[in-house]
Amino acid sequence: MENRYDSIVVGAGTAGTYFAKLLAEQGYKVLVVDKSPKEKLGSRLDIFHIDKELFSKFGVPAPAPADEDYVCEFDFSISKSAFDRYPKRTLYPFVVMRLPLFLARLARWAESFGVEYAYNTEFDDFIYANGKIQGAKLRQGDKTLEIAARLVADASGIGSAVRRKLKEGYGVETFEIGPEDKFYVILRYVKLKNPESGRISYSTAWPFYKTWIAPQHDPDGAIIGVGANFSFDFAEEMYQKFTAQIPLPPHELQYVEKGTTPYRRPPYSFVADGFVVLGDSACITKPFSGEGITAAWELCAIAAEEFGKAMREGRYPDAASVWNTNVRYQRDQGAKFAYLLATLIGAVNSTAAENDYMFKKDIIFKEKDMTAMNRHFYVNLGFAGTVALVSKMAGGVITGNISLDTVRSMLRSVKYAGRLQKHYQNYPADMRAFAAWRQKADQLWSAAGTMADTIKR
Numbered sequence: 001m002e003n004r005y006d007s008i009v010v011g012a013g014t015a016g017t018y019f020a021k022l023l024a025e026q027g028y029k030v031l032v033v034d035k036s037p038k039e040k041l042g043s044r045l046d047i048f049h050i051d052k053e054l055f056s057k058f059g060v061p062a063p064a065p066a067d068e069d070y071v072c073e074f075d076f077s078i079s080k081s082a083f084d085r086y087p088k089r090t091l092y093p094f095v096v097m098r099l100p101l102f103l104a105r106l107a108r109w110a111e112s113f114g115v116e117y118a119y120n121t122e123f124d125d126f127i128y129a130n131g132k133i134q135g136a137k138l139r140q141g142d143k144t145l146e147i148a149a150r151l152v153a154d155a156s157g158i159g160s161a162v163r164r165k166l167k168e169g170y171g172v173e174t175f176e177i178g179p180e181d182k183f184y185v186i187l188r189y190v191k192l193k194n195p196e197s198g199r200i201s202y203s204t205a206w207p208f209y210k211t212w213i214a215p216q217h218d219p220d221g222a223i224i225g226v227g228a229n230f231s232f233d234f235a236e237e238m239y240q241k242f243t244a245q246i247p248l249p250p251h252e253l254q255y256v257e258k259g260t261t262p263y264r265r266p267p268y269s270f271v272a273d274g275f276v277v278l279g280d281s282a283c284i285t286k287p288f289s290g291e292g293i294t295a296a297w298e299l300c301a302i303a304a305e306e307f308g309k310a311m312r313e314g315r316y317p318d319a320a321s322v323w324n325t326n327v328r329y330q331r332d333q334g335a336k337f338a339y340l341l342a343t344l345i346g347a348v349n350s351t352a353a354e355n356d357y358m359f360k361k362d363i364i365f366k367e368k369d370m371t372a373m374n375r376h377f378y379v380n381l382g383f384a385g386t387v388a389l390v391s392k393m394a395g396g397v398i399t400g401n402i403s404l405d406t407v408r409s410m411l412r413s414v415k416y417a418g419r420l421q422k423h424y425q426n427y428p429a430d431m432r433a434f435a436a437w438r439q440k441a442d443q444l445w446s447a448a449g450t451m452a453d454t455i456k457r
Contacts, residue, residue: 003148004147006029006134006150007023007024008026008153009153010123010162011033014293014296015296015297016153017108019043020153022301032115032117032118041119042099046099047096047099048291049093049214050293051093060196061109065333068101069105071097072201074094076090077090077204080206082355082356083353084355085293088359112390118138121139123161124136124162126166133272134274135148151311154275157279157280158182161282163267170275172269172272173267181450183189184227184231185225185294186239186256187224187258189256190224200216206353209226210224211226211227218254224248230372264283266337267282267283270303270329274318278323284296286301300441307322310322335424336419339418341417343413345413349406349410351406413448421450
């Protein structure tokens, strides 16, 4: 490790390593630091799924069956109602992989472009000069290091160890991702007692319970997962409700993994003078699934291009020179995700019987729409879709299958989702207009509410 780099990236996960590689590919000197030992990186979780189609889009080397991180693939997944009925198929290919081994392969790839890694190294604080970030103070055991850099990138994960150390008013929000702002995920790795009668070869989800069953590395096993706001205890309560209603194949528990994923709107700005926030620290996840890797790569790709341009010929990347990172992201994927996040607040606000009816009548849960969400990270009802939704839900009210309160909640969510989408699509290209844009965004999100609010009700 030297004492000067073009960029310090805090966090050697999928977002940090990908962003570091993109900068190094442009000729910049990049250091990635991570508080974990190299051999422990990514060990909190083992199995994960990633969109097969997106490896080529982001230029990331896809795993081959012979690679140690590769487990298997499936070309579709299924969603079912709260009563285990009316399956909806999502036609979209996924690759099942082992996270620690994938991160190791990703790091070797980044190193081939010149990225340096320092493990067992924690971010302590920023170094400022003339009020602007000019590097970072790092800790290795009892030793403190001061490393100069024109850019510090926070890819530290849900704890947001770097972003939260920013000075107030520096340009990026310093909120904590608290219990109401994330999903607590419990994964049960199980051994099937009768695998010959039906192995788990694709993912099946029950959105009402936020649960799913999917393949794992043992072909005679499976992963049963659940996610919920507030706490692991609350997630366990959801799981018990799920197992009381939904029959699962006979199995024996092997072991349990626990983790969290952010579930709230991202910062309004990802950039400041000499700073960018990425990945989980930036709350970048797909609202409909909670998976954040490929969604985060979208922001990483934009940010690497904009910061790469801003730092050429030794220039310092002040906020004005990289503001287009915000504009490009927020007007596209940011607007899509804002729409989906707000819509889903109403979509999950139903009883089990109402959820079952919505599956039966293709209200919200449609095969075509779910495939589109996976392929494009997005689906919008539009005017015609909203009219159709109103018509179907009105039919549910007339027949006594949906309550008026549920209809009001859904239509309210769709209304604010549309307003948020348009607001994000009009993200200001001029920094001087940002304060007014932010004020209106706060008002819209306050009116739209949160997933946690819905659960409380």
